[in-house]
Amino acid sequence: MDAHSKKVLEAANQPHFNENGLLNPQIPPEMAIQASMLQKNGQSFEDWMESRVARKSTRRYDWDALKFQADFDPKYRRAQMRYVGTGGTGVDKDGNTVPSAHFTFSTMVIPAGGIGPSHIHYDVEEIFFVLRGAMKVVCEKDGQRWEATLGERDLISVPPGVYREEQNIGDEDALMCVMLGAPKPITPVYPPDSPLAKIKR
Numbered sequence: 001m002d003a004h005s006k007k008v009l010e011a012a013n014q015p016h017f018n019e020n021g022l023l024n025p026q027i028p029p030e031m032a033i034q035a036s037m038l039q040k041n042g043q044s045f046e047d048w049m050e051s052r053v054a055r056k057s058t059r060r061y062d063w064d065a066l067k068f069q070a071d072f073d074p075k076y077r078r079a080q081m082r083y084v085g086t087g088g089t090g091v092d093k094d095g096n097t098v099p100s101a102h103f104t105f106s107t108m109v110i111p112a113g114g115i116g117p118s119h120i121h122y123d124v125e126e127i128f129f130v131l132r133g134a135m136k137v138v139c140e141k142d143g144q145r146w147e148a149t150l151g152e153r154d155l156i157s158v159p160p161g162v163y164r165e166e167q168n169i170g171d172e173d174a175l176m177c178v179m180l181g182a183p184k185p186i187t188p189v190y191p192p193d194s195p196l197a198k199i200k201r
Contacts, residue, residue: 037101054083054098061109065089068199075115076196080178081107087178088121088185100183107131110174116166117196119188121158124181128166129155133174136167163191 039048061079066089069076080089085100110116110133118140128137130150137156138147140163149169150156158164168174190197 037099052098054096058096059083062091065091069117069196072196072199075113076117078108078110078114078116081109083107085180085183088124088126088180088188090187102181102183104178104180104183104185106178108176108178110135110166110168110176112168112171112173114168114174116164117190118163118165118194119190120161120163121180121185121188122160123186124160126158126164126181127155127177127179128158129153129177129179131175131177133168133172133176134170135174135176136169138165138167139163 039045059081061081063070063077063079065080065087066076066078070078080087080091082091082094082097083105084098085104086092086094086097087104087106108116118138128135128150130152132152135150136147137150137158138145139158140146141161148156166176
C-alpha cells in the first residue's frame with residue numbers, strides 16, 4: 001500500500017468530529033466531507049438518518065422557482081420539487097431538503113406543450129431522467145445541433161458547456177428527475193440572442 005492510500009485509510013478510521021464539534025484536521029482534503037453530511041455530536045443515529053430522508057409527503061411543487069420565465073412567456077411555466085440541495089434554478093435556500101455535498105436532485109413538472117428554455121451550465125453536467133411523458137431534448141454547441149426524444153425511464157447526461165432545451169411533446173404533464181453535479185451549481189446562462197438573457201431574476 002502506498003503512503004497516500006495508507007494516510008486515507010488511517011483517516012477514514014478516525015472520528016470525523018473532534019471534541020469541539022469540528023471536522024478532524026487529520027482527514028486529508030480529498031476526503032473532506034461537508035459538516036452538514038456528518039452525524040453531529042450527541043445526535044442519535046435515528047435522528048441523523050431521518051434528517052437524510054426527503055419524503056414526497058413533505059415536498060411541494062415550487063411554481064415560483066422559474067416564475068420569471070413563465071411571466072415572460074407561459075410556455076416556460078414549470079415546477080420544481082427539491083429533494084437534495086436547491087438545484088440550478090436560482091433558489092438560494094430551502095431548509096426542507098437533504099443537504100447537498102456533491103450534487104443536487106429534484107423533480108420537474110413540465111405541462112403539455114411546455115418548454116424548459118435553452119440554457120447552459122458551464123460548471124456541471126446536468127442529468128434529465130424522464131419518469132412520465134415524452135420529452136424532446138435539443139442540445140447545441142459551436143453551431144452544431146443534436147436532438148433526441150426521451151420517453152419513460154430514458155436519461156440524458158448533458159455535459160458542461162452545451163446548451164440544452166427540454167420540450168414536452170406529449171399530451172399531458174411530463175415528470176422528470178433533474179440532477180446537477182455540484183452542491184450549489186452556478187445559475188445557468190441563456191443564449192445571447194434569447195430574450196430571457198435580458199431579464200433580471
